[in-house]
Amino acid sequence: MSLDRRNFIKTLGVAGVTLAVGKSTVASVTKGTNIEFYGMLYDSTRCVGCQTCENVCAEVHGLPAPEGTPKVGVVRKTDEKHRTVVNSYKTSKGDLFVKKQCMHCNEPACAAACLTQAMHKTKEGPVIWRGNKCMGCRYCMVSCPFDMPKFEYHSPNPKIEKCTMCYERIKEGGKPACAENCPAEAITFGKRRDLIKEARKRICEKPDQYSDQIYGERETGGTGFIYQAPVPYNELGFNTHLQNSSYPALSKGFLYSVPSIFVLVPPILLGIHEATKDNHIKEGEENE
Amino acid sequence: MSNKVLTPFNLISVPIMLLGLILIVIRFWKGIGAITNLTQDVPWGLWIGFDVVTGVAFAGGAYVLTFMVYILNMHKYHSIVRITVLNGFLAYVFYAGALLLDLGRPWNVINPIIGNNFGTSSVLFLVAWHFLLYMLAQLIEFSPAVAEWLGAKRARKILSGMTIGAVIFGITLSMLHQSGLGALYMMAKDKIHPLWYNEFIPILFFVSSIFAGLSMVIFEGSISHKVFYNQTSENTLKANDDIVHGLSKVCAGAMFAYFFLQFLVFIHGQHWDLLNTPYGYWYLLEMLGFVLLPMLLFFYSYRRRNLLLIKVASIMTIIGVILNRLNVTVIGFKTDMDVRYVPSWMEIVVTLAVIFTEIWIFRWVVRRMPVLRESPSWVKEQ
Numbered sequence: 260m261s262l263d264r265r266n267f268i269k270t271l272g273v274a275g276v277t278l279a280v281g282k283s284t285v286a287s288v289t290k291g292t293n294i295e296f297y298g299m300l301y302d303s304t305r306c307v308g309c310q311t312c313e314n315v316c317a318e319v320h321g322l323p324a325p326e327g328t329p330k331v332g333v334v335r336k337t338d339e340k341h342r343t344v345v346n347s348y349k350t351s352k353g354d355l356f357v358k359k360q361c362m363h364c365n366e367p368a369c370a371a372a373c374l375t376q377a378m379h380k381t382k383e384g385p386v387i388w389r390g391n392k393c394m395g396c397r398y399c400m401v402s403c404p405f406d407m408p409k410f411e412y413h414s415p416n417p418k419i420e421k422c423t424m425c426y427e428r429i430k431e432g433g434k435p436a437c438a439e440n441c442p443a444e445a446i447t448f449g450k451r452r453d454l455i456k457e458a459r460k461r462i463c464e465k466p467d468q469y470s471d472q473i474y475g476e477r478e479t480g481g482t483g484f485i486y487q488a489p490v491p492y493n494e495l496g497f498n499t500h501l502q503n504s505s506y507p508a509l510s511k512g513f514l515y516s517v518p519s520i521f522v523l524v525p526p527i528l529l530g531i532h533e534a535t536k537d538n539h540i541k542e543g544e545e546n547e
Numbered sequence: 548m549s550n551k552v553l554t555p556f557n558l559i560s561v562p563i564m565l566l567g568l569i570l571i572v573i574r575f576w577k578g579i580g581a582i583t584n585l586t587q588d589v590p591w592g593l594w595i596g597f598d599v600v601t602g603v604a605f606a607g608g609a610y611v612l613t614f615m616v617y618i619l620n621m622h623k624y625h626s627i628v629r630i631t632v633l634n635g636f637l638a639y640v641f642y643a644g645a646l647l648l649d650l651g652r653p654w655n656v657i658n659p660i661i662g663n664n665f666g667t668s669s670v671l672f673l674v675a676w677h678f679l680l681y682m683l684a685q686l687i688e689f690s691p692a693v694a695e696w697l698g699a700k701r702a703r704k705i706l707s708g709m710t711i712g713a714v715i716f717g718i719t720l721s722m723l724h725q726s727g728l729g730a731l732y733m734m735a736k737d738k739i740h741p742l743w744y745n746e747f748i749p750i751l752f753f754v755s756s757i758f759a760g761l762s763m764v765i766f767e768g769s770i771s772h773k774v775f776y777n778q779t780s781e782n783t784l785k786a787n788d789d790i791v792h793g794l795s796k797v798c799a800g801a802m803f804a805y806f807f808l809q810f811l812v813f814i815h816g817q818h819w820d821l822l823n824t825p826y827g828y829w830y831l832l833e834m835l836g837f838v839l840l841p842m843l844l845f846f847y848s849y850r851r852r853n854l855l856l857i858k859v860a861s862i863m864t865i866i867g868v869i870l871n872r873l874n875v876t877v878i879g880f881k882t883d884m885d886v887r888y889v890p891s892w893m894e895i896v897v898t899l900a901v902i903f904t905e906i907w908i909f910r911w912v913v914r915r916m917p918v919l920r921e922s923p924s925w926v927k928e929q
Binding site for chain 1: 575576577578579580581583585586587588590591614617618619620621622649650651652653655656658659663664665666668669670671672673675711714715716718719722723726727730731732733734735736737738746749
């Protein structure tokens, strides 16, 4: 019996650890809403579809030059060699360009999904990938509502590729390459809060030119990359059915149940085991 | 049987295992894309959806039986505990092994264990730790058989003293990671067909693992009693019919609970309009044909004590669980894509190779250790 007890105590120990773990989960999910994140504002009314952003992005990150040009009816996608693409859409207000890349969510599903924190929401705002931690499970890809992390399927040492908002440049006080080089000033870099103010100002000043909605202000609990456009966003290939609350919150219910189960179930099982011990003896007697 | 080399099983399994090995070499040399049909949009395919998610559900028999035998002290089922725990243990070892094939950077697999970093907000973090700990718990549960094989009397005494602790720990872990495998998909809210996505996936996965595991126990038992007839002790064979009847009652009950829960989830989901679509018919086939029907068969056959019907019901249940897990993870995943993911023949061969290797190891152990046969006589003296 002494061994049983020791095992039981060990079980409780693990339960304790899980409890602590449960708490830090809460912290990592809710933290961040009060921190001033950097972000980018993209104005589709200004974009001329010149692909400068695509070109400088490839250059800065040592990736192959972009393939193809924005054409109506053709939806190009970011992939493991291209972190950003510009597409053209036929809309109710004429042909419009839209740039696509990682949205740098305030509460990123990819980072909550990552079991090694290789996907990481930095305190500056960019969501980055850290190769020394990543095991290549691709759970970030399953979880991302925008399907932005891309995987090198044809490499024995594969990386996850996606826009990092040029985190290295931001740390040195610089701007993301696309924002710095955009000739049409369609991409503005700054504190997310200021960008939303700026976007609202533009809507107020030219209400006919802009849709009331700022895509990314609320989607998935808010994104770092936010959009302005003259038309409803479903005309521009955006998923307008995404929930406005955080995606990590979807698995919170399950994660919260873990400490309770760990604390409650083992003692109950031990209790039932002790209570039914007689069955064993009775059955033994019958057999004899 | 044990002396023949050219059995049909060997003739089929050896070439597939060799081919699988070649494919695995190619996979590590050229990358995962060289042998799989996975895409940027469908990053998890057959290896996760079937090998891991479905395989672990079928390994659930071990925790259910240890619960019945060690917690509820139902002595009747004691004779099949060892083989079930062995099956469960090997299933975890091999399906976790299959997971390594699917990892792009498998050399980093120890990162969540050593804290580089502890991604505690991740459901997969929980699942990874639980796989590891549960394998240990099952190893402890099975270890007395190894000690008996090696004649290590003192070790056996110590190890069997740890059984109840391992069982309690193992059941708790199983409750969490069986449901955790479902919880993995909670954030894929917009990607899974609404008939299969709901916030109750974790509970549904847990409840279905009960009858998935027991149906597998019934099914495997009917095979291994034939294959290992000369290994099986008389007591086991005698008790077998009674055990199968008992298990079919548990299956029927668990399936009733599961079906009822699925029904409630469906009503609350308000997806009546989706029923009259191809995916709706597919959903109805799963729920009515492979949950409700085998459940009724279980109820009917244990009242009539019809062993054959119980076996039929268990096979149908197994198909139903495969359907359910694949519907959540692969078939119902990103149904709006122009080009749907279909596993490549190479993914299927590797999956078969993993299963066959597991069966080979299983056979190797059963022939040597007291799994189906009686423990050596010195055990009773302890």
